[in-house]
Amino acid sequence: MTRQRSALTALLEQTPDFRSAQQLHEMLRGQGEAISLATVYRALQAMAEEGEVDVLRGSDSELRYRRCRRGEHHHHLVCRSCGHTVEVTETVVERWAARTAREHGFAAVSHAVELSGLCASCLDKT
Amino acid sequence: MTRQRSALTALLEQTPDFRSAQQLHEMLRGQGEAISLATVYRALQAMAEEGEVDVLRGSDSELRYRRCRRGEHHHHLVCRSCGHTVEVTETVVERWAARTAREHGFAAVSHAVELSGLCASCLDKT
């Protein structure tokens, strides 16, 4: 556990929404941390493999990271304006995925489900 | 409608699975078509905007395209070994998405749902 790594961990702990590696790097630099972009990438990659952070890819090709509160399987409802994120757990979708896979003879099926919209506070602002 | 564009359209018509722009370009070159990679990208981009093809991004950063049979909203069940694709329509998921959004005060919610697994014939091969 290095200084850089724990700074990133601490930052993620207090960042509620999905952020890109570059955003996180700028945030760390902004608060005076000496850390390189490559290290941020490496640390996030390692954390993602360990399941310590969730990874999401938006419409563009950049990945965004977030320290999720619940450890178990869940999905995200993300505001496409401000990035505000809600964790959602639902068995209906899981069951539907399993049933659909079985009906078509598929096995070892995983599913990617993400919802994006406009949150209440962003709606109020308009 | 140019020669290149119609060659690509014809190719997509007879390609059942999702293919990347570069794969489609190679396939066209392989059958003797003179077409540049940039043109393939531009044509696919235009078709995607028109809703003539569906776009999917795998685990990597490359986009894959497919001419879908049904015009209405649907999802995909994709074999992660051979790429074999099944189009799936289901109202359970749509209703769940709408309900979840409402519960959290979100509006204008869209959802991305993709299933990936191993198809029956790929399972047999093992």
Add this chain to the structure above:
DNA sequence: ACCCAAATTGACAACGGTTCTCACTTTATT
């Protein structure tokens, strides 16, 4: 506290998919 092997870091190059630029060619219209 010190030594040392192993792991991590930083600066920068390289990579891969995609998009842009711009001169040239093709298409469609009159």
Add this chain to the structure above:
DNA sequence: AATAAAGTGAGAACCGTTGTCAATTTGGGT
């Protein structure tokens, strides 16, 4: 056939990300 608009090709540029490698830091054993 003339011409404006649209599409094309070659290669550079772009952008997020990953690799390289020397230098630094970390943690365990003594």
